[in-house]
Amino acid sequence: MExxxxxxxxxxxxxxxxxxxxxxxxxxxxxxRERARGLPGFIDEPDGFSIEQYEVDRDHWPRGFVRL
Incomplete structure (x- = not known):
């Protein structure tokens, strides 16, 4: 799957x-991301964007997480 x-x-x-x-x-x-950079709110934080790649039908936190 893509x-x-x-x-x-x-x-x-x-x-x-x-x-x-x-x-x-x-x-x-x-x-x-380029379209959103000019929108209200986003324009004030243009470096706040990230793009993550995820596989479908797969657990992405198989070990849980720790609160800091």
């Missing part, structure tokens, strides 16, 4: 993360 690309935006001061969208290709996710 991977999905998740476009995320996080704010450094709060650590909050927003899912901007899910895309079928890296090119589509990068194009969405």
């Amino acid at each position: 991977p999905l690309f998740v476009l995320l935006h996080s704010m450094a001061e709060t650590g909050r993360v927003k899912v901007v969208g899910l895309y079928s290709s890296l090119d589509l996710a990068e194009a969405a």
Whole structure:
């Protein structure tokens, strides 16, 4: 199965993360990032974007996590 690309935006001061969208290709996710960079809120934090690749139907935190 083909991977999905998740476009995320996080704010450094709060650590909050927003899912901007899910895309079928890296090119589509990068194009969405460029569109979002000019929108209210995002324009103030243009470096807060990241794109993550995920496989569908697979656990991505198989060992859990530790709170710091």
